[in-house]
Amino acid sequence: MPPKKIKRLPAADVEAIFAAFEHANPEPKGELDYTNSFTLLVAVVLSAQATDAGVNKATPKLFALAPTPEKMVELGVAGIEECIKTIGLYRTKAKNVFALSQALIAKHDSQVPQTREELEELPGVGRKTANVVLNIAFRQPTIAVDTHLFRVGNRTGLASGKTPLEVEQSLLKVVPDKYLLHAHHWLILHGRYVCKARKPECWRCIIREWCRFEPKTPAPNKPLPKAVSPSRP
Structure with a gap:
């Protein structure tokens, strides 16, 4: 709906x-952990249909082993899977991370591209992922x-x-x-x-006076108005 x-x-x-x-x-700041533009790209790809906290638990080992596209390709799909198997859809994501690493080496001299069009050509990268990378890594107003x-x-x-x-x-x-x-x-x-x-x-909420949402949610455990006693004849 x-x-x-x-x-x-x-x-x-x-x-x-x-x-x-x-x-x-x-x-x-964004809440995904990363060490460079490549690991940021990988982290954002992994975060699809997953929480940032869940991704951050899985990536320290992955990024220690493979902080560059070359190292990621060396690790292989099975090695990537082993590092990220606590993340949802990890098998598909491992294949995408491996393939995008290959594409970065072959087409972009191992560098993360700085245009949305080039980013969206990479496996597993959609518009939202591209916008996150452009904004955080390259400070573009996306x-x-x-x-x-x-x-x-x-x-x-x-x-x-x-x-x-x-x-x-x-x-x-x-x-x-x-x-x-x-x-x-x-x-x-x-x-x-x-x-x-x-x-x-x-x-x-710090913007509630301008927000159009109604009815506004009251604070929890807010005292109810005093009941009015029925008048006696």
Whole structure:
């Protein structure tokens, strides 16, 4: 079912929201562990349909053994599988990591490319993965729309869309340029820890005064209003 259409926020409210995010967290960071642009790319590929925490538990051994495309190819599919078998879909992901490492060696002189088009040609790399790598590794002002950001964009009124691409394109139009570099991190972290899917924690949300979501979720264990005693005749 497509997300419920919510009236888009005016430009002044969008500015206020991102100013609040910046004040609270001036330099937001992604939560995947990596050591270089190659290991970042691999970590993001592995994070599809998996949690960052789960990926971070599996990658220290993998990256110690294979911090470069050449070392990853030497490790082989079976060796990659052994390192990441705690991650969902690990067999398919191991094949993709092996194949993208081969492609980086053959086509890109073992370097991670810096364009979305070239990144999306690599096995296991889609638009969201490419945007994450471009943003974090190369500081390009891209917006990677995951399930959290998709929800926050639609729920708040920042960016309505039936698909991740629609939300991405909408955000690129409304987010002021000065906030674009960090916008997707702010929104993803907000969706992950505050604006949760089942029960958003509106009582501690720093953007609640501008957010269109209703009804706002009250704080847990909030005292109920006193019952009014029935009047006696």
